[in-house]
Amino acid sequence: MTDALAMIRLENVTKKFGDLTAVDDISLDIPEGEFFVVLGPNAAGKTTTIKMMAGLLRPTAGEVFLGGINIRENPVAAKKLLSFVPDFPFLYEKLTPLEFFDFVGDLFEMPRTDARAEAAKLVDYLNLGDYRHSLIEYLSHGTRQRVAIAAALLHHPKVFVIDEPMVGLDPKHARLVKDILKKKSGEGMTVFLSSHQLNLAEELADRVGIIHKGKLIACAHPQELQNAGGSSSALEEVFLKLTEEEGEG
Numbered sequence: 001m002t003d004a005l006a007m008i009r010l011e012n013v014t015k016k017f018g019d020l021t022a023v024d025d026i027s028l029d030i031p032e033g034e035f036f037v038v039l040g041p042n043a044a045g046k047t048t049t050i051k052m053m054a055g056l057l058r059p060t061a062g063e064v065f066l067g068g069i070n071i072r073e074n075p076v077a078a079k080k081l082l083s084f085v086p087d088f089p090f091l092y093e094k095l096t097p098l099e100f101f102d103f104v105g106d107l108f109e110m111p112r113t114d115a116r117a118e119a120a121k122l123v124d125y126l127n128l129g130d131y132r133h134s135l136i137e138y139l140s141h142g143t144r145q146r147v148a149i150a151a152a153l154l155h156h157p158k159v160f161v162i163d164e165p166m167v168g169l170d171p172k173h174a175r176l177v178k179d180i181l182k183k184k185s186g187e188g189m190t191v192f193l194s195s196h197q198l199n200l201a202e203e204l205a206d207r208v209g210i211i212h213k214g215k216l217i218a219c220a221h222p223q224e225l226q227n228a229g230g231s232s233s234a235l236e237e238v239f240l241k242l243t244e245e246e247g248e249g
């Protein structure tokens with residue numbers, strides 16, 4: 001992966017809110033097709049990092065690049081590569097999922113026939129068939145979450161950023177979401193996923209990053225992290241040890 005173009009690049013990114021440094025000088029390169037999972041305790045700075053990647057927050061210092069494009073200098077071109085699913089996605093309540101997919105397809109200037117063909121595949125895959133004509137306002141949290149993920153996948157994003165994707169999903173639908181993200185990553189989509197679920201990182205990640213107190217304190221293949229924690233440590237032990245040691249210093 002030496003000189004491959006990083007699909008996501010954070011260059012000395014810092015975000016301050018008044019006196020609080022929420023993200024502290026993070027640098028990170030994520031190559032095309034990598035499945036990157038970021039872990040960290042509450043208030044570590046994960047969502048703030050993600051919002052800077054998605055162009056929703058401007059770093060106090062440092063730069064973010066998507067596909068080599070500086071998101072501050074060229075936000076529209078950078079965001080065309082991106083899909084971002086927040087932990088509580090915004091959806092238009094008065095649309096049905098199919099109407100919403102049409103809307104998203106138009107937003108990304110997809111030909112209607114392509115958008116509908118892709119939407120049909122995603123509806124099928126994510127088990128949304130029974131709800132495709134229901135108003136979004138009547139859907140359960142887990143169903144809405146799947147609608148948001150389907151909408152985000154519709155335009156074949158190069159970079160897929162998702163904050164806490166499994167919240168509210170039952171085991172069957174969590175499995176479907178994990179499988180489709182892993183499959184898309186295998187096809188070249190770069191995934192940046194934030195979670196509290198360590199097993200998710202063990203299962204899916206090509207690389208795991210641990211953010212604590214705004215700093216990226218570890219970044220490696222899950223197995224390497226486990227090895228670093230002792231012969232057969234579970235990722236949980238490594239995570240607890242790293243975030244505890246850094247804790248009261």
Ligand SMILES: Nc1ncnc2c1ncn2[C@@H]1O[C@H](COP(=O)(O)OP(=O)(O)OP(=O)(O)O)[C@@H](O)[C@H]1O
Nearest residue numbers: 017020021022040041042043044045046047048049
């Ligand atoms: N808009 C804001 N104004 C002031 N402080 C903020 C703002 N957004 C986040 N913070 C603070 O920045 C720190 C990092 O928050 P962030 O939401 O990035 O953490 P997180 O790692 O996503 O946490 P969690 O796992 O609890 O969701 C926290 O102390 C939070 O209170």
